[in-house]
Amino acid sequence: MRKPIIAGNWKMNKTISEAAQLIGDIKRETLNQSVEAVLCVPYLSIGKAKEMTEGSGIKIGAQNMHWEENGAFTGEISPIMLNELKVDYVILGHSERRQYFNETDETVNKKVHSAIAHGIAPIVCVGETLEQRRDNRHKEIVRDQVKGAFLDIDKNDAKKTVIAYEPIWAIGTGETASSEQAEEMCALVRNTIEEIYDAETAESIRIQYGGSVKPGNVSELMSMDNIDGALVGGASLKSSDFVKLINY
Ligand code: PEP
Numbered sequence: 001m002r003k004p005i006i007a008g009n010w011k012m013n014k015t016i017s018e019a020a021q022l023i024g025d026i027k028r029e030t031l032n033q034s035v036e037a038v039l040c041v042p043y044l045s046i047g048k049a050k051e052m053t054e055g056s057g058i059k060i061g062a063q064n065m066h067w068e069e070n071g072a073f074t075g076e077i078s079p080i081m082l083n084e085l086k087v088d089y090v091i092l093g094h095s096e097r098r099q100y101f102n103e104t105d106e107t108v109n110k111k112v113h114s115a116i117a118h119g120i121a122p123i124v125c126v127g128e129t130l131e132q133r134r135d136n137r138h139k140e141i142v143r144d145q146v147k148g149a150f151l152d153i154d155k156n157d158a159k160k161t162v163i164a165y166e167p168i169w170a171i172g173t174g175e176t177a178s179s180e181q182a183e184e185m186c187a188l189v190r191n192t193i194e195e196i197y198d199a200e201t202a203e204s205i206r207i208q209y210g211g212s213v214k215p216g217n218v219s220e221l222m223s224m225d226n227i228d229g230a231l232v233g234g235a236s237l238k239s240s241d242f243v244k245l246i247n248y
Pocket of ligand 1: 009210213231
């Protein structure tokens with residue numbers, strides 16, 4: 001039985017004091033404990049977020065990391081830095097990182113290896129552009145992204161990861177994939193994991209849908225067989241919406 005996982009991706013939003021306010025508001029509400037709630041906050045707020053969520057069951061994630069432990073990589077954050085803060089998850093290969101910061105399947109794969117080696121669970125993002133979907137290449141693109149991210153990853157390590165299928169045309173646009181489209185692609189991701197490993201690994205791995213998930217569409221998406229959670233941008237920035245998502 002896969003535990004549902006709903007993760008907020010705050011992106012480049014919220015100062016440390018604003019983050020504390022939002023986490024305080026979320027903590028005042030009753031959250032369904034059978035759903036894993038994750039907040040992927042900006043690096044600067046990770047320490048505060050960990051301190052404030054201790055004992056609450058809420059997990060904390062980073063939104064990116066470098067694969068090296070240290071060195072001349074100005075502006076980067078390493079897995080050992082995240083480890084000191086006891087970060088639970090790290091988002092890797094988000095489409096905004098692929099689009100604006102030249103993230104490739106190869107760098108995503110290096111980061112997946114490194115995160116696993118340091119005991120941080122990766123949330124690996126995959127998804128096609130609108131153009132690729134119009135050209136009917138979305139399945140091939142997403143299959144290749146999954147294969148690229150999991151290259152030479154051991155099957156027991158693969159089970160520790162979460163995969164987020166996020167069609168780029170649905171991120172931050174208000175346009176959600178239909179639950180059938182989302183289910184079809186999450187099933188394709190699961191089949192790809194089965195091709196790489198085996199049915200048992202594919203059954204155990206959690207797959208999220210991401211792209212304009214909000215309180216009004218979350219329960220239908222979560223009712224799909226292959227959708228085990230959501231990666232949420234916009235709606236995770238408002239406590240009442242995020243709480244509704246967790247309590248879908
Ligand atoms: C995201 O940032 O991963 C995302 C899905 O954003 P939004 O929910 O705003 O579309």
